[in-house]
Amino acid sequence: MHPFRRTLTQLxxxxRAFRTGDLARAAILVSPILRTPLELEKDVTVVDFALPGEDELRALLDGMVTANADTVPVRLDDRGRDRLTRAALGLTLTEAESAFELAMVDGGRLTESGVEVVLAEKAQTIRKSRLLEVIRTAGHCGTVAIGSGAGESAR
Incomplete structure (x- = not known):
């Protein structure tokens, strides 16, 4: 029997054993990407967990800055920390921690240039998922024309 089939059978x-047992039990499988085999779709309940928000990411960053204060010089004001935090939005805590670590070792200090490091790590995470592709442009939202007719635009 193929190992995949054996695993499906075991699951x-x-x-079945959990449903018929005397005690209420549950098996919890954790994965960043949902790939439920057709054979298990009726037996699985999916629970989505929210990604960390700005407050959680800022607390993580501040904790890392404090923990590394003796070894990593920080040249970052509150605005810079806010930018780093916002750059990490959409990442898990583990992914954000890795991105912040890279930003800290890049050049041996933490500066606002760490935002680009965090964004590059986010782009790599997106590429790994193979669901989207990140295309960096030189423009910004203020240069996008909006409207239905010629001559209409907004900034």
Whole structure:
């Protein structure tokens, strides 16, 4: 039997055993990407967890800055920390921590240039998912024309 088939059979047996047992039990499988085999779709309940918000990411960054204060010089004001935090939005705490670590070792200090490091790490995470592609442009939202007819634009 193919190892994949054996694993599916074991999971279905586990679900059946949990449902018929005397104790209420649950198997929890954690994954950043949902890929449920068709054979298990009716037996699985999906629970989505929210990604960390700006407050959680800022607390992570501040904690890392404090923990590394003796070894990593920080040349970053509150505005710079806010930019780093916003750059990490959409990442998990683990991914954000890795991105912040890279920003800290880049040049041996933490500066506002760390924003580009965090954004590059976010782009790499997106590329790894193979769901989207990140295309960096030189423009910004203020240069995008909006409207239905010729001559209409907004900035």
């Amino acid at each position: 279905r047996d586990l679900v």
